[in-house]
Amino acid sequence: MRKYLNTLFVTTQGAYLSKEGETIAVKIEQKIRLRIPIHTLAGIVCFGAVSCSPYLMGFCSENDVSISFLTKYGRFLAMVKGPVSGNVLLRRKQFRMADCKKTSAQMAGFILTGKLANCRTVLERSLRDHKDKMDKETVKKVAGRLLIYIQKELQKDDLDRLRGIEGDAAHQYFRVFNQLILAQEKTFSFSGRNRRPPTDRINCLLSFVYTLLVHDVRSGLESVGLDPSVGFLHRDRPGRPGLALDMMEEFRPFLADRLVLSMINRN
Template identity: 90%
Template sequence: MKKYLNTLFVTTQGAYLSKEGETIAVKIDQKIRIRIPIHTLAGIVCFGAVSCSPYLMGFCCEHDVSISFLTKYGRFLAMVKGPVSGNVLLRRKQFRMADCQKKSANMAGFVLTGKLANCRTVLERSLRDHKDKMNQEVVKKVSDRLLIYIQKEMQKDNLDRLRGIEGDAAHQYFSVFNQLILAQKEAFSFLGRNRRPPTDRINCLLSFVYTLLVHDVRSGLESVGLDPAVGFLHRDRPGRPGLALDMMEEFRPFLADRLVLSMINRNQVRPDGFIIKESGAVYMDDETRKTVLETYQKRKQESLIHPFLNEKVEIGSMFFIQALLLARFIRGDIDGYPPFIWK
């Protein structure tokens, strides 16, 4: 199995990436600071004023290494990727399934079951480990509501109904998210989800990590030959990776939300590591961004038992594994898509 762990994050403004033999050279202030063998990487993410030589782009495409370009503060701009691999018949089946409302609803039910189950696990673990530091009754009430949705509603074959459930479940989940903040509560208070741009520190962190997550999920889908733009829950929209956003849902609570909570509660990020603009927009400074990227990368290198395969796998390979399982479901090799459910 190809590695889907190592991502090169380039945040230094003015950096220039080029090809040197079988390596990627990173030049800063006219000096090469590091050379990285191409075979060790699965992707490159460039933030802000970072440029790449045309030869490097072609080199990365030949070796199936994607290059993503983001603004300095993490908004996705574009991706350079080689030809789509995999069987065209698989993509045809994906498109036909996405065109069918009933089959799309079926797939959306799988995805949302994973998302809601993992949201509930985040809440239940917090209740188990820190019940004396939060309003137990409020958090437990939301957890129980998510369980009802999972047990009784995810089998619905109405896509609009499922979107309504997902919207209410997300609202309920984030309504108690502030209860999970156990340190630095004054500076990291959370009143609800906001974005484009985020207007508080927690939303700034969440949006940034979600962007990293989309990049990794998209790479996993493309590696097995699926089209990341054609989703089931998230419908077609120019420039939107609908299928990547679908599969991302099951990873949000487990990987992104837990990562943000952990960094705040362990004081890995500090209030003064953020920049507040006159418009009210909040952005990370360079040091905080570096801390988030390093923590995210280390998290992907941790291992767990995959609930469906019952094997120990690295978290960074989960995107590829789930993409493979989705491809098997679309081909008809398995009866249903088994979302990743964290236990």
């Protein structure tokens, strides 16, 4: 188990979380191994066979601390969350904006501009620091293509076209992602993005970190009263947090992708 910033990650199988006064107690094999004051947390993420007492769930809900349950391998299962906060007028405004195709396209353009700019930054940083260890011309070509998309294509009002641009940009970005892996190439070979389920180690790492990221983004949206299920780029689908997926797009490259690359390249 680890506490990073304001999120507690519990990975020890068989751990039991309970309420003790104004703190959260983590028991392993009937012994308390950790106590954390509730006011220092915004979320708890439990992996695998980790259980929580009903009193703790209520305590966390009252203090606006979300509890997420994932499988041992990082697949999202469920979340315990208190009453929705914020202004109902804010959510109604969000729904009206999402129903307007022009507004949705504008919002999607903003989201994709941030995402592609950060993808390009990841590529250019690798070129600056490790240009002798990769096919720099291929990586430069992809970075240039992303720049063209940012400057000329993302101002369209056609949502379907924007999704097509995002799909091609993601394909180009992940086409050279293997060039950014500078250590343990045999163990962590990468031939393209895949999921549900991921079929290689790097895709497993990416999907796992994306799951943690969407947890924090979803909690942040709920804390200000927005509905995480109603997005602009990602349209409504039962069980899918569309707005959370929209908002995390900009953070994927420099938070999730860079983290995965750093863990591999630094052994």
